[in-house]
Amino acid sequence: MSVREFAAAQYTRAVGAGLDPPEYRRVTDGLASLPDWGPAFADTGHAYLRRAQKAASSVSAGEHLLTAARWFHVATLAPYTQAHRAAVEADQALGRALAALEPGARRVSGEGFTGWLRGPADAAATVVVVPGLNSAKEEFLDLSSALLARGLAVFAMDGPGQGVLAATTVFRPDWEQVVSRVVDALGVPRIGLVGLSLGGFFAARAAAMEARVAAVATVSGPFRLDWEELPPSVRDIMAQRAGGERAARDFAREVDLAALASRIAAPLLVVDGGQDVIPGVTNTEPLARLAPHGAYLSVPHGDHLLGNARSDWLAPLADHFLHTLNGGEA
Incomplete structure (x- = not known):
């Protein structure tokens, strides 16, 4: 399966998981092959971590962290040698997001x-x-x-x-x-x-x-x-x-x-x-x-x-x- 076919097949799942449709298309349109999937999605997750670090409020930081968790998770859907690392980063980002947004979690x-x-x-x-x-x-x-x-x-x-x-x-x-x-x-x-x-x-x-x-x-x-x-x-x-x-x-x-x-x-x-x-x-x-x-x-x-x-x-x-x-x- 080509990366284009894979991206099309995963589209509704990724959007259902909370990824922004235009951003999903921008990231997947830039992929040359399926092995690029995991690194590209993880890189996008890291970009949201950086946004969280620079956020002006805990709410904004928490929202960016939730988005990062989603991107890290979707990074694991294609074969990826660093899939466990992405899963750990998704887990950590979710935990940090809940600490900011829902302290009672x-x-x-x-x-x-x-x-x-x-x-x-x-x-x-x-x-x-x-x-x-x-x-x-x-x-x-x-x-x-x-x-x-x-x-x-x-x-x-x-x-x-x-x-x-x-x-x-x-x-x-x-x-x-x-x-x-x-x-x-x-x-x-x-x-x-x-x-x-x-x-x-x-x-x-x-x-x-x-x-x-x-x-x-x-x-x-x-x-x-x-x-x-x-x-x-x-x-x-x-x-x-x-x-x-x-x-x-x-x-x-x-x-x-x-x-x-x-x-x-x-x-x-x-x-x-x-x-x-x-x-x-x-x-x-x-x-x-x-x-x-x-x-x-x-x-x-x-x-x-x-x-x-x-x-x-x-x-x-x-x-x-x-x-x-x-x-x-x-």
Whole structure:
């Protein structure tokens, strides 16, 4: 795939993550080849760090730092030898941004997870945001903002093999164990759980096996994976995150919700894009149909992660958690 094709394929995802469209085009138009992607995006992140350093107010500095975190994360989407460094810089920039903009935000870490807890200390409920194959907590800041605006607390996390933990941990299918430790660490009686892309599988599986998940949603999540049909680029990323091709094959075999869907007792919202057709991935309409309290929102023009259709699903998803966890009261 040429750098032009890759940039076009990543456009709605990058914009959905919060990058400015004209700036994205300026950066990608200047790329000669795909190996230039990571360095160019990291350089843009560093430019925002310099702006933060020169900012006249803590608010401006925090905003620049949030933007830097986004650019550092998107730097990791293409093959990049310094991907872990970019992930660390994304993590650090996010932490500095929250220190400037939300002093009450709290870092929470444990075995196999780390992230930021944001929102009111007396929030009626907390929603945990779970990333996917090569995403991270820095990618879904707009989703966190939508949930925070509804008075909910949010824990945006990296799990095993994700984000800042990708270099030191590997994927595992039994995410109910991860979520159980997260709930214990947060010290809350119940949570909402939203997973995006492969994170949708993680969230759905955890909801089926962890009783403290009181509401759940998936966005572009897989119902089942077929390793042999997955595109080579997806298999390569999964092998990197799982600890080798054999481990990735074994992991992919575990991504199957057929036997678990009926065990999801919590209210479930499944969001899919009609234009999201990845070979080897079965979209999650069967999950919504088989779950006792499942609802399905399909956006015909939506792509993977529906970055081109955010107005069609972001507010309904945030409202799903508002009404299921908070009795509909903002």
